[in-house]
Amino acid sequence: EVGHLNIGAGRVVKQAYTRISDALSEGSLSDNDAIAAAFDHAAGTGGRVHFMGLVSDGGVHSDVEHLLALIDAAADAGVPATTHAFTDGRDTAPEIADGFLGDVTKRADERGTGHVATVTGRYHAMDRDENWERTKKAYDAIVEREAPHEADSAVAAAEEAHARGETDEFVEPTLVADEPGLDDGDAVVFFNFRADRARQLVRMLTDTRPAWAFDLDQPEVRLTTMTEYDETFEFPVAFPPQQPANTVGEVVSEAGLTQLRTAESEKYPHVTYFLNGGREVEFAGEMRTIVESPDVPTYDEEPAMSAEELTDEAVATIETDDPDLVVLNYANPDMVGHTGDFDAAVEAVEAVDEQLGRLLDAIADAGGHAVVTADHGNADDMGTPEDPHTAHTFNPVPVVYLTPDGDGGGTEIRDDGSLCDIAPTLLDLIGLDLPPEMTGESLLD
Structure with missing residues (x-):
């Protein structure tokens, strides 16, 4: 939630957690x-x-x-x-x-x-x-x-x-x-x-x-x-929510452009509700596709989850509708990482690797640029068989930028970036001006 909210907002958003904790510190909760x-x-x-x-x-x-x-x-x-x-x-x-x-x-x-x-x-x-x-x-x-x-x-x-x-x-x-x-x-x-x-x-x-x-x-x-x-x-x-205005999806919509939001059901709220600033709103030109997650007790039983079906839907939409912005979340490394099963996490990452390759090929074929990142770690630290690690990690997440020819075109990415810089980067690539509310900066030098 927190990561996707900041990604979409293009600024650091004060979380409910902080607001509640501040009330505790001030002694005002009972009021x-x-x-x-x-x-x-x-x-x-x-x-x-x-x-x-x-x-x-x-x-x-x-x-x-x-x-x-x-x-x-x-x-x-x-x-x-x-x-x-x-x-x-x-x-x-x-x-x-x-x-x-x-x-x-x-x-x-x-x-x-x-x-x-x-x-x-x-x-x-x-x-x-x-x-x-x-x-x-x-x-x-x-x-x-x-x-x-x-x-x-x-x-x-x-x-x-x-x-x-x-x-x-x-x-x-x-x-x-x-x-x-x-x-x-x-x-x-x-x-x-x-x-x-x-x-x-x-x-x-x-x-x-x-x-x-x-x-x-x-x-x-x-x-x-x-x-x-x-x-x-x-x-x-x-x-009550303090909802940021002029999120990345809103800016894209106001420019008359189209966008695709897609994920399997486990992460669908993240690419819609949270990315839109914690608002139950669907902007003009916003297409949504949800793929059901497997009906299993825990995802180590099906580490590939619905990544292939999700990619199928996204590739088809890219080829037929040519959206200006695509936001897609692969749930596998997080959801399988939570099980603490190392072998299953390896299968999950391999599944995403294969499907991400298909997605990037489709984006390149459409002449598009891609930014690949994450909002937090999980499968990067699985612990040991005796002491499995099932929680999120605090490790930095990678950012990979690809141009249609499969590299970054010589573009450098700042190494001091934050999640709130993702939206400005996307708007930079699309060619749209940043709204004044966005305090993040493009990662592209």
Whole structure:
């Protein structure tokens, strides 16, 4: 999310994570109108406020410090609170959830509220590919108090899951003894700041026109989200979006040019919603193609994913529609890298290498220029067989520029660049002036 937002904006965009953390530092979180209203609702109905989200320090979807601050705020407001903890293991090491859950338990014990009621791996609670049966498992634990496992404490829930062979990402829903479920009159604060993996559970808790085949007895609750998860949601938002204007796609569209945005479903929001500045908008002249990701539990089972089909679609569009700008995301190195399976990651990279070659040939045949880059690392560090690395890395990412003849035409690329310089580079290649909002600079010397 962060990388694609900055790539599309052509400037450094202050993230929701930073805005929330700033509020914590200033001590103003409890004064936030949306959060205060959630507390008031629970107090007025005699109910509880339920905090739910990813409990880790991964910093991609959430931060455990934000949850701890919410527990403090609820305690200060005198509102009973309960936590539904989703365990990570994807943006963090695979078996460290017990530490984060211990931190939450310690704070809840100190403040007398906010204790963990359910523990569920993000594989179930944070699916984004409409695998509704996964989301239903999280829903049943939170609302119905029905789950495959029970534990005496949140820490024990994680430890017992590890003993069953489940890493944090895949922890089966577990009820923690003596904690209540979500009920009529309660309030919910979903504290993930990234939207895409929070939407499905929010929909299952609230939608009256469901996209799933389950009969649900949804409780009447007041739901508040930390950031805006979807423009169609009508829930209070604690930190509304600050949407950058004049993103690369908007500039291309305003110039009367065409563009293609394409990815498989795992990365489709990145090349559309996030690249467009966190806006659910499709600009004039913007074509979109989505290719479904394989329906497998984890992508080490199918490392090639849908890269070939994605390339087929992109090449066909280049040949028939000749778009002025193509933005394509290959998901394989990231998604397979998250599994920690080295051999599968090698297959994933080989698959992308082959398909990228086909794509670059098609671009060259059309007389186009190509910029190949990434927004973060992952498969570049797979760890060891004994200690696999499943999280993103902080290594610099490459930038490769190709002209139609297959090289850079003698052009040098600045070595002090940033992701916010990608959009200015693309506009430079297309021959469009940079809007004043873009503070990045072209990488081409």
